[in-house]
Amino acid sequence: xxxxxKDKRDIYYRLAKEQGWRARSAFKLLQIDEExxxxxxxxxxxxxxxxxxxxxxxLTKKLNENRVNDASPPKIVAVxxxxxxxxxxxxxxxxxxTKSSTxxxxxxxxxxxxxxxxxxxxxxxxTGLHDMDEYIQAQLLLSxxxxxxxxxxxxxxxxxxxxxGKDVTLxxxxxxxxxxxxxxxxxxxxxxSSIEAFVVCQNYAPPEGYxxxxxxxxxxxxxxxxxxxxxxxxxxxxxxxxxxxxGFDSDKTYPLEKESLDPLQPPxxxxxxxxxxxxxxxxxxxxx
Ligand code: SAM
Numbered sequence: 504x505x506x507x508x509k510d511k512r513d514i515y516y517r518l519a520k521e522q523g524w525r526a527r528s529a530f531k532l533l534q535i536d537e538e539x540x541x542x543x544x545x546x547x548x549x550x551x552x553x554x555x556x557x558x559x560x561x562l563t564k565k566l567n568e569n570r571v572n573d574a575s576p577p578k579i580v581a582v583x584x585x586x587x588x589x590x591x592x593x594x595x596x597x598x599x600x601t602k603s604s605t606x607x608x609x610x611x612x613x614x615x616x617x618x619x620x621x622x623x624x625x626x627x628x629x630t631g632l633h634d635m636d637e638y639i640q641a642q643l644l645l646s647x648x649x650x651x652x653x654x655x656x657x658x659x660x661x662x663x664x665x666x667x668g669k670d671v672t673l674x675x676x677x678x679x680x681x682x683x684x685x686x687x688x689x690x691x692x693x694x695x696s697s698i699e700a701f702v703v704c705q706n707y708a709p710p711e712g713y714x715x716x717x718x719x720x721x722x723x724x725x726x727x728x729x730x731x732x733x734x735x736x737x738x739x740x741x742x743x744x745x746x747x748x749x750g751f752d753s754d755k756t757y758p759l760e761k762e763s764l765d766p767l768q769p770p771x772x773x774x775x776x777x778x779x780x781x782x783x784x785x786x787x788x789x790x791x
Pocket of ligand 1: 525557559584585599600601624628661
């Protein structure tokens, strides 16, 4: 697909290039912030599953706005499986958030200090098998939550992508163990056609005596009918649509008014790189 057709199809993709964000996802965090005032008094933050880095760009901008006079610069740690182009003021870790070695690296950067905010926009490579995709997404969210229990200050906020699948109430129940206020939010820039939403978990308050552990007790929970929360045990959290609802609709196509721009940050190690290079060498035409 040519870049101009993607430009026509997706208004937020185009706006991201015009406004200098590395990905359209920046608008999701900005619109969640419009509703929840996420960055108030935030000076230290962790961006899990951060590549190509638009949420880290938002964090850099917002946390620097919070900085008063000669206060020390904000601390932002960004983590992803994939390499990410450098961003000024952001400490980058290339690693898997489901591995304890990555979690330990993140914790070590905090040197005993605690973060005010942890965000996670992690998504697995979607297979199209909905149960599998929802399960992997849930495991990613629980890994992020587990890391969060090590580095978030009491009272802090955790924001994470969630798939609103059939087992979502179990995840809400797990989040509610640590956060008294959990809201499911759907920013305007997240397509209605997608089951993606974002949980905004506020006022971190782990159960009394809870000791964070890397042997993740939350993960590998067996999902399925035997663990379905029913009746009064079913946890329902408020659902909030956020962003300017009379603004751009991410499911609509808008005419292309300006010339198409190049992406701000093309992938630095695209998975399709080898295929392109083989194509340039005419490799595929030679195969009988
Ligand atoms: N928030 C990012 C931004 O604004 O640029 C976009 C994040 S993208 C939707 C999802 C990211 O999750 C991908 O870069 C992917 O590499 C990362 N990811 C998926 N599984 C991961 C894992 N186990 N550990 C670390 N990163 C992971």
